[in-house]
Amino acid sequence: MAVNPAASGLEPSIVPLDPAPARWEKPAPIHAPRAGVTASLLVDYRELFKLRVTLMVTLTAWAGFYLGSMRSGISSMQPGLLETLIGIAVVSAGSSALNQCIERRLDAKMLRTADRPMATGRIGLAHGISVGLLAIALGTIWLTRETNLITGGLTLLTAFLYVGVYTPLKRVTTLATFIGAFPGAMPPLLGWTAARGVIEWPAVALFAILFVWQFPHFMSIAWLYRDDYARAGIRMLPVAQPDGWSTALEALTYAVLMVPASLVPFWLHMDGKIYAVVALVLGLVYLGYTLRFTRIVRARSATESRMYARDLLKVSVIYLPLLLTVLMLNALGK
Numbered sequence: 001m002a003v004n005p006a007a008s009g010l011e012p013s014i015v016p017l018d019p020a021p022a023r024w025e026k027p028a029p030i031h032a033p034r035a036g037v038t039a040s041l042l043v044d045y046r047e048l049f050k051l052r053v054t055l056m057v058t059l060t061a062w063a064g065f066y067l068g069s070m071r072s073g074i075s076s077m078q079p080g081l082l083e084t085l086i087g088i089a090v091v092s093a094g095s096s097a098l099n100q101c102i103e104r105r106l107d108a109k110m111l112r113t114a115d116r117p118m119a120t121g122r123i124g125l126a127h128g129i130s131v132g133l134l135a136i137a138l139g140t141i142w143l144t145r146e147t148n149l150i151t152g153g154l155t156l157l158t159a160f161l162y163v164g165v166y167t168p169l170k171r172v173t174t175l176a177t178f179i180g181a182f183p184g185a186m187p188p189l190l191g192w193t194a195a196r197g198v199i200e201w202p203a204v205a206l207f208a209i210l211f212v213w214q215f216p217h218f219m220s221i222a223w224l225y226r227d228d229y230a231r232a233g234i235r236m237l238p239v240a241q242p243d244g245w246s247t248a249l250e251a252l253t254y255a256v257l258m259v260p261a262s263l264v265p266f267w268l269h270m271d272g273k274i275y276a277v278v279a280l281v282l283g284l285v286y287l288g289y290t291l292r293f294t295r296i297v298r299a300r301s302a303t304e305s306r307m308y309a310r311d312l313l314k315v316s317v318i319y320l321p322l323l324l325t326v327l328m329l330n331a332l333g334k
Helices: 032-048 051-072 079-102 104-109 125-146 149-169 176-184 187-196 201-224 226-232 245-267 273-298 302-329
Strands: none
Touching (some): 032 079, 032 125, 079 125, 079 149, 125 149, 149 176, 187 201, 201 226, 201 273, 201 302, 245 302
16 A cells, blocks of 8 residues: 555655756646546545445345346346436435535544545535435436336435435434434335336335345444444444443344345245245354354454454445345246
8 A cells, every 4th residue: 555655744854846847848738737626526526425335226226126127027138227227326326425414524523434525625515415415306307207206206215314314313313223224225125116116025025135134234334433433423332332232132133134034035936946045044144243243242352343343244245245146146037
């Protein structure tokens, strides 16, 4: 990793004067500063829109669209797929922007978020609000026009729950995590309704899988960054109850529920036996790492407890894509 001299304190105490440029040196283009500003703004937008989170939202929505198309007996490789994913991605990006507008002062207090563009002031409040609202409005209109009213309406509701309910509640109650799991679980259901135009039990099953999966994932993050959350006054469970028992119990409860929840698509005849076997194995692995995570309550050091949390986090972000991939590959169709 390259070292930034200014950031590391290694800059020289005496800066030599630049020599006069040689006559054969090509002068810098006049537009270079503007190009630099543009590149910097694009980097800030990437952070403002949380592109990695938006990508995950898009991929899980794709899974829902694929499975909904299979249930209809048609190929998912159609113009409707691209239109759906664009609309959901734009609304997700706008929601992330508004989330950072609301939490800009909290982000500035946490080490892992202190360099976000809203926290540092590189993007102003009016700028962030305008971009966020515009993205949500355009994405919702696009989805309503190109897919159906149900998908557009549910996507707007998802954005409202995330920005208007979950985000402010994080400073008030630990129940915010439970409430935040609802918008977090919506993308595959949105993909399904975009393909089918109705809410059906298979779509609810996809929603349930993402809903339950989030809690061990969330608890591992909350434990890893509990000092940051405490510094910002965010009421995550490890902050409110720092002994770790409640955090471990909540993660374990949902990891147990994850096993039957992941098998619901098999029981609904969405998938075959191959999916059932793989889902069972993956669920037991997820449960095993969550059981290991419960050792945080008797860890001998902060380093050890962070290791348990970090391992669970890694497994959680591997588990979900694997499960959805097998779910799609072994789908039975109509």
